[in-house]
Amino acid sequence: MTFDIASPPRQGGEARYDPAGDMTDSTGLLEVRDLAVHFHSAEGTFKAVDGVSLTIRKGETLGIVGESGCGKSVTALAVMGLIPRPPGEIAAGQILFEGEDLARKSASELRQIRGNRISMIFQEPMTSLNPVHTVGDQIAEGIMLHQKVGKAEARMRAVEMLKLVRIPAPERRIDDYPHQLSGGMRQRVMIAIALACQPRLLIADEPTTALDVTIQAQILELMRDLRDRTGTAIMMITHDLGVIAELAHRVVVMYSGRVAEEASVADLFNDPQHPYTLGLLGSIPKLHVEEERLATIEGTVPNPYSMPTGCRFNPRCPFAIERCRVEAPPLREVRPGHRSACWRAPLEEHVL
Amino acid sequence: MLLIGFLLLQVVPTDPATVLAGPTATPAEVQALRESMGLDKPVWLQFVLYLGRVLQFDLGRSMISNTAVIEEIGNTIGPTIELMLASLVWAVPLGILLGTLAAVRRGQLLDRVIMAFSVAGVSMPIFWFGLILIQYVGTALELLPFQGRGGPLWSLDGLRHIVLPAVTLGGVFVGPVARMTRTALLDVLGADYVRTARAKGVAEGSVVMHHALRNAMIPIVTLVGLQIGFLLGGAVVTETMFAWPGVGRMAVGAITSADFPLAQGAILILAVSFIAINILVDVLYAMLDPRIARR
Numbered sequence: 001m002t003f004d005i006a007s008p009p010r011q012g013g014e015a016r017y018d019p020a021g022d023m024t025d026s027t028g029l030l031e032v033r034d035l036a037v038h039f040h041s042a043e044g045t046f047k048a049v050d051g052v053s054l055t056i057r058k059g060e061t062l063g064i065v066g067e068s069g070c071g072k073s074v075t076a077l078a079v080m081g082l083i084p085r086p087p088g089e090i091a092a093g094q095i096l097f098e099g100e101d102l103a104r105k106s107a108s109e110l111r112q113i114r115g116n117r118i119s120m121i122f123q124e125p126m127t128s129l130n131p132v133h134t135v136g137d138q139i140a141e142g143i144m145l146h147q148k149v150g151k152a153e154a155r156m157r158a159v160e161m162l163k164l165v166r167i168p169a170p171e172r173r174i175d176d177y178p179h180q181l182s183g184g185m186r187q188r189v190m191i192a193i194a195l196a197c198q199p200r201l202l203i204a205d206e207p208t209t210a211l212d213v214t215i216q217a218q219i220l221e222l223m224r225d226l227r228d229r230t231g232t233a234i235m236m237i238t239h240d241l242g243v244i245a246e247l248a249h250r251v252v253v254m255y256s257g258r259v260a261e262e263a264s265v266a267d268l269f270n271d272p273q274h275p276y277t278l279g280l281l282g283s284i285p286k287l288h289v290e291e292e293r294l295a296t297i298e299g300t301v302p303n304p305y306s307m308p309t310g311c312r313f314n315p316r317c318p319f320a321i322e323r324c325r326v327e328a329p330p331l332r333e334v335r336p337g338h339r340s341a342c343w344r345a346p347l348e349e350h351v352l
Numbered sequence: 353m354l355l356i357g358f359l360l361l362q363v364v365p366t367d368p369a370t371v372l373a374g375p376t377a378t379p380a381e382v383q384a385l386r387e388s389m390g391l392d393k394p395v396w397l398q399f400v401l402y403l404g405r406v407l408q409f410d411l412g413r414s415m416i417s418n419t420a421v422i423e424e425i426g427n428t429i430g431p432t433i434e435l436m437l438a439s440l441v442w443a444v445p446l447g448i449l450l451g452t453l454a455a456v457r458r459g460q461l462l463d464r465v466i467m468a469f470s471v472a473g474v475s476m477p478i479f480w481f482g483l484i485l486i487q488y489v490g491t492a493l494e495l496l497p498f499q500g501r502g503g504p505l506w507s508l509d510g511l512r513h514i515v516l517p518a519v520t521l522g523g524v525f526v527g528p529v530a531r532m533t534r535t536a537l538l539d540v541l542g543a544d545y546v547r548t549a550r551a552k553g554v555a556e557g558s559v560v561m562h563h564a565l566r567n568a569m570i571p572i573v574t575l576v577g578l579q580i581g582f583l584l585g586g587a588v589v590t591e592t593m594f595a596w597p598g599v600g601r602m603a604v605g606a607i608t609s610a611d612f613p614l615a616q617g618a619i620l621i622l623a624v625s626f627i628a629i630n631i632l633v634d635v636l637y638a639m640l641d642p643r644i645a646r647r
């Protein structure tokens with residue numbers, strides 16, 4: 001997958017990426033294995049992520065859903081090597097990216113990967129750009145850093161990137177400061193920064209949550225279009241199952257620092273195999289209509305310092321049996337390509 | 353400010369006419385002098401008249417030397433500006449450097465040491481610090497002169513003379529600047545755009561300098577600006593202590609000798625410089641923050 005955004009744009013058109021390489025490639029681009037991230041504080045050790053495994057293949061979009069505090073962002077930050085230390089720590093597990101374990105890499109090795117082969121966009125477009133630097137400088141910074149090009153060249157590419165994310169009059173906008181742009185525009189700039197070095201993996205942590213509904217749709221549309229053109233794999237973190245349905249190929253449902261269920265989008269929506277997912281689907285927000293939070297399930301997220309024994313969902317679970325209260329269920333394959341961490345899966349045996 | 357300076361001198365229990373007339377004058381002579389100075393008029397009228405003269409740059413004449421106050425100020429303002437600049441030029445960068453180190457090493461030994469020093473610096477009276485310098489560097493070791501101004505700054509003697517006063521006046525400023533820098537930087541280091549910079553793969557040093565400190569400068573400049581009054585007050589003490597021929601020492605001399613026009617003029621000029629410095633801070637602020645510059 002080579003693409004050259006530095007080449008002059010074709011007349012009036014946008015810079016064009018070559019279409020993605022082999023999207024059906026089944027080798028894992030990112031393989032997270034039994035990742036544990038702990039935060040240490042006076043009250044004790046908080047296991048924000050406690051044994052998460054997931055795989056993203058080349059060019060694939062993996063959705064990650066789960067209610068607030070379940071460890072989605074922490075998982076993403078761990079992949080980026082951005083867990084603040086202290087108080088955080090990658091306590092166990094592997095983060096294999098193109099075969100290399102990021103959890104074992106030094107800070108400077110990680111810096112060469114961050115913003116280059118893996119990049120990230122965040123939920124808060126209003127505050128994620130530096131107010132004292134122009135957007136052009138902020139896009140160019142990463143390009144100069146990772147591609148070892150000069151200022152003029154980087155600036156040219158920054159204009160290309162603005163064009164790519166469909167910001168009108170990019171030659172003028174490049175000298176704007178963030179406060180001169182709307183929220184949607186700023187998120188486009190964030191996407192431009194993230195894609196500037198043609199990453200293999202883009203982590204998008206709730207990229208549309210903070211935006212207006214119409215802008216949300218535009219940004220999602222843009223992301224999908226760019227993904228299809230660049231072949232970048234995406235880890236799409238969201239509360240919004242509508243976004244998952246729109247963009248993702250596969251989904252990982254997280255609950256309380258663990259993976260509850262993993263399946264293709266169709267399987268997850270049509271045949272959920274974890275009671276927690278059932279609950280989520282019961283509260284699916286209509287796409288682009290209104291921002292609704294998922295957590296309309298009875299009960300609350302467990303107290304991090306006194307986790308229930310056995311399955312962490314058992315106090316809220318209508319299907320819970322004695323075993324669920326004693327023994328934590330492993331993630332196991334219920335159907336081909338469909339895994340659930342529930343003793344009672346497949347669930348349809350218990351309903352009706 | 354003008355009014356406060358004026359009123360302050362009104363409540364001083366000394367009668368300027370008595371002072372001016374001298375100890376041998378008769379009450380009738382004093383009364384005549386008072387009338388000629390306009391001191392028999394109501395206070396508000398005196399103020400209005402004073403204001404009118406100030407607007408014409410007529411600050412009156414010194415009661416003791418009989419030179420025009422404006423001229424006295426002209427002679428002393430240079431050394432004061434010199435002293436202030438010589439103090440700021442090392443104290444502000446050092447304070448910012450220490451504050452940055454403390455913020456980056458937050459909670460570690462270096463942070464604690466720097467903060468302990470800056471607390472000591474903040475709570476240390478300026479005259480005490482100056483006296484220690486005079487005692488050890490000036491008197492005991494005889495390393496540097498501590499009386500007066502040796503000459504223009506570009507001469508070796510001028511430089512040697514300014515060191516101790518500038519260290520004294522700047523010394524009390526390092527601590528506050530370090531504290532403000534640390535607070536502002538810690539605040540900014542948690543900002544989302546700093547995380548964005550790290551996510552780009554920017555090295556930590558550049559994250560701090562290019563992204564965080566550049567933003568932290570905005571509150572730092574504001575806070576430093578707010579401390580300017582403190583610095584002016586410090587200049588008065590420092591100048592007196594080191595016999596530095598500036599406005600501050602002149603003001604103190606004028607007040608102790610009840611030279612009212614001169615004291616009023618000195619207070620006025622200190623007030624004006626306070627305002628001027630604040631305007632300068634605003635300009636700087638606008639330069640640092642594009643959200644203001646572009647408005």
Ligand SMILES: Nc1ncnc2c1ncn2[C@@H]1O[C@H](COP(=O)(O)OP(=O)(O)OP(=O)(O)O)[C@@H](O)[C@H]1O
Binds near residue numbers: 048067068
């Ligand atoms: N720097 C930190 N120090 C201590 N605890 C942290 C830190 N960062 C995250 N956590 C904790 O880790 C847990 C998981 O947080 P995370 O941000 O991953 O949740 P999330 O799933 O992304 O939620 P949301 O949907 O609200 O973004 C939370 O309970 C949070 O309090």
Ligand SMILES: [Mg+2]
Binds near residue numbers: 074205
């Ligand atoms: Mg999050």
